[in-house]
Amino acid sequence: xxxxxxxxxxxxxxxxxxxxxxxxxxxxxxxxxxxxxxxxxxxxxxxxxxxxxxxxxxxxxxxxxxxxxxxxxxxxxxxxxxxxxxxxxxxxxxxxxxxxxxxxxxxxxxxxxxxxxxxxxxxxxxxxxxxxxxxxxxxxxxxxxxxxxxxxxxxxxxxxxxxxxxxxxxxxxxxxxxxxxxxxxxxxxxxxxxxxxxxxxxxxxxxxxxxxxxxxxxxxxxxxxxxxxxxxxxxxxxxxxxxxxxxxxxxxxxxxxxx
Amino acid sequence: xxxxxxxxxxxxxxxxxxxxxxxxxxxxxxxxxxxxxxxxxxxxxxxxxxxxxxxxxxxxxxxxxxxxxxxxxxxxxxxxxxxxxxxxxxxxxxxxxxxxxxxxxxxxxxxxxxxxxxxxxxxxxxxxxxxxxxxxxxxxxxxxxxxxxxxxxxxxxxxxxxxxxxxxxxxxxxxxxxxxxxxxxxxxxxxxxxxxxxxxxxxxxxxxxxxxxxxxxxxxxxxxxxxxxxxxxxxxxxxxxxxxxxxxxxxxxxxxxxxxxxxxxxxxxxxxxxxxxxxxxxxxxxxxxxxxxxxxxxxxxxxxxxxxxxxxxxxxxxxxxxxxxxxxxxxxxxxxxxxxxxxxxxxxxxxxxxxxxxxxxxxxxxxxxxxxxxxxxxxxxxxxxxxxxxxxxxxxxxxxxxxxxxxxxxxxxxxxxxxxxxxxxxxxxx
Numbered sequence: 001x002x003x004x005x006x007x008x009x010x011x012x013x014x015x016x017x018x019x020x021x022x023x024x025x026x027x028x029x030x031x032x033x034x035x036x037x038x039x040x041x042x043x044x045x046x047x048x049x050x051x052x053x054x055x056x057x058x059x060x061x062x063x064x065x066x067x068x069x070x071x072x073x074x075x076x077x078x079x080x081x082x083x084x085x086x087x088x089x090x091x092x093x094x095x096x097x098x099x100x101x102x103x104x105x106x107x108x109x110x111x112x113x114x115x116x117x118x119x120x121x122x123x124x125x126x127x128x129x130x131x132x133x134x135x136x137x138x139x140x141x142x143x144x145x146x147x148x149x150x151x152x153x154x155x156x157x158x159x160x161x162x163x164x165x166x167x168x169x170x171x172x173x174x175x176x177x178x179x180x181x182x183x184x185x186x187x188x189x190x191x192x193x194x195x196x197x198x199x200x201x202x203x204x205x206x207x208x209x210x211x212x213x214x215x216x217x218x219x220x221x222x223x224x225x226x227x228x229x230x231x232x233x234x235x236x237x238x239x240x241x242x243x244x245x246x247x248x249x250x251x252x253x254x255x256x257x258x259x
Numbered sequence: 260x261x262x263x264x265x266x267x268x269x270x271x272x273x274x275x276x277x278x279x280x281x282x283x284x285x286x287x288x289x290x291x292x293x294x295x296x297x298x299x300x301x302x303x304x305x306x307x308x309x310x311x312x313x314x315x316x317x318x319x320x321x322x323x324x325x326x327x328x329x330x331x332x333x334x335x336x337x338x339x340x341x342x343x344x345x346x347x348x349x350x351x352x353x354x355x356x357x358x359x360x361x362x363x364x365x366x367x368x369x370x371x372x373x374x375x376x377x378x379x380x381x382x383x384x385x386x387x388x389x390x391x392x393x394x395x396x397x398x399x400x401x402x403x404x405x406x407x408x409x410x411x412x413x414x415x416x417x418x419x420x421x422x423x424x425x426x427x428x429x430x431x432x433x434x435x436x437x438x439x440x441x442x443x444x445x446x447x448x449x450x451x452x453x454x455x456x457x458x459x460x461x462x463x464x465x466x467x468x469x470x471x472x473x474x475x476x477x478x479x480x481x482x483x484x485x486x487x488x489x490x491x492x493x494x495x496x497x498x499x500x501x502x503x504x505x506x507x508x509x510x511x512x513x514x515x516x517x518x519x520x521x522x523x524x525x526x527x528x529x530x531x532x533x534x535x536x537x538x539x540x541x542x543x544x545x546x547x548x549x550x551x552x553x554x555x556x557x558x559x560x561x562x563x564x565x566x567x568x569x570x571x572x573x574x575x576x577x578x579x580x581x582x583x584x585x586x587x588x589x590x591x592x593x594x595x596x597x598x599x600x601x602x603x604x605x606x607x608x609x610x611x612x613x614x615x616x617x618x619x620x621x622x623x624x625x626x627x628x629x630x631x632x633x634x635x636x637x638x639x640x641x642x643x644x645x646x647x648x649x650x651x652x653x654x655x656x657x658x659x660x661x662x663x664x665x666x667x668x669x670x671x672x673x674x675x676x677x678x679x680x681x682x683x684x685x686x687x688x689x
Contacts, residue, residue, distance in 0.1 A: 061400025167668035
């Protein structure tokens, strides 16, 4: 237990320091996640399995994930600039921080914790989770409900603040498809060289089942430049013959192409 | 103190194994998971090819059965390419984070009852503690980091989009998944896996809690990024999604993690809803079906049924559109599961406090609820028709309202009709 404590405590402090000193925001978020997981292990060692699991699910799994979600958009190759934006703040900040450190270490180092009612709760309620549930839903019910009301208020507030009334109704998938057909343009993706084509080169049009050319299958810039290569008419006959179900033997192995 | 908690919770059989037995069980689980992954991959390829009327892999080993082993070896020996824009440390760490939690979750899955290994009586489960289902949720939420970080650290747009999608998707589907467990906890009276299996000695929870089971199955497909919910790696849109830039052994680790996660969620569904390692009905009439090593057969049989369903879904359904998928999670699964928990909790409370049996509770709960739903449906329907008629009446009289006429766009007041609404109405009429 003591060994586990020193490993986890060292890792947690390492995570905290890494969070402060890493230049990339995502690295900082990862170090915080490391600290939180180590705190969860510490809780588990201290015989609080429920708290330990909830720590990972809520903080590592949900809160840090949402942070990461936002930070990821920043991109992989950007890092914080280290130029001092407020001049002369480093020395006072360092002094203040070390003063706070001295106070915290002096105060917290002298506190001895005695757990009150821990063993009684275990015996009375038959185990960790039962004890937690028993106490939360009987003795501390009001505090629990008040906290949940606070959380729901916060969630509702966030929804109200981010809610946006559409000036016009957004078009649905159905509206969009109706518009697409009404516009008179080609509704789907343009044809690519198909089964009847003798070539799939980009400047040769696809052949339709009746042997005629589908000129929209050639990209517009090529057509505008006049770089379109037409198919010779022999292949049209072949296609029609194929459509009638007759076997066709091509007279030439290579395609004859007209400019 | 640990032993005291265990004894109090009925988990007295755990935490007493000698060290060599713990190591043996851990290695055993690792080997089983790797083997199951190999079998699952070959099974997937064979079943999908059967569904698509192809032959499938048939070159390596008898009937192509060693194909996935060869593919694994090939993947490991391939050249590794790391993009220059990648964040090296995180890029290296991501597949490890994806893979390790996948193995860890299996520590609390019960494979069978108490057996004797080299003369030591021990349950067929690595360990169990009072919060083991929460442990599974916690560990799988760490596993998501692997995918998200892989997407970010690759330094590629496709991978980043895949990572973003997967983090949003996993957070959204973890909530209905967790809520579907609540009903099971209420009925089992425990969060430890071995006790949930013990609570299903009579009736399986799938019979009692069918809506929870359905919600869980949908959420588990979303959680494992499998078709039709495989948006983080949608080939048509994102090339390979979060693992676009990964190759060689690192890609193999993601592959492994995905398949182990599939097995894990199937094992969890088996444990929570299908009676765990308990034999299904006609076999359970045979007395020794639930003793010794036999239950492992039933357990893996149930898991393979789930795996088959996963493959079946992949072979049948097209991929969902991303916004429809999120809408389904938040606006359908979440309210339905909260409503269902409310019903279950009411039924439990009326039984525990007032002493009603299930049939009485169902009668007094379901009949009024159905009537209430029916009345509210009629109410809504009448309201909708009336408002539609009003709009139709005013449509001809009122000039089209242009929200962008002034400096700021303003929403229409009651009775005013915008252009898009008018065209939508015309579409509905025609």
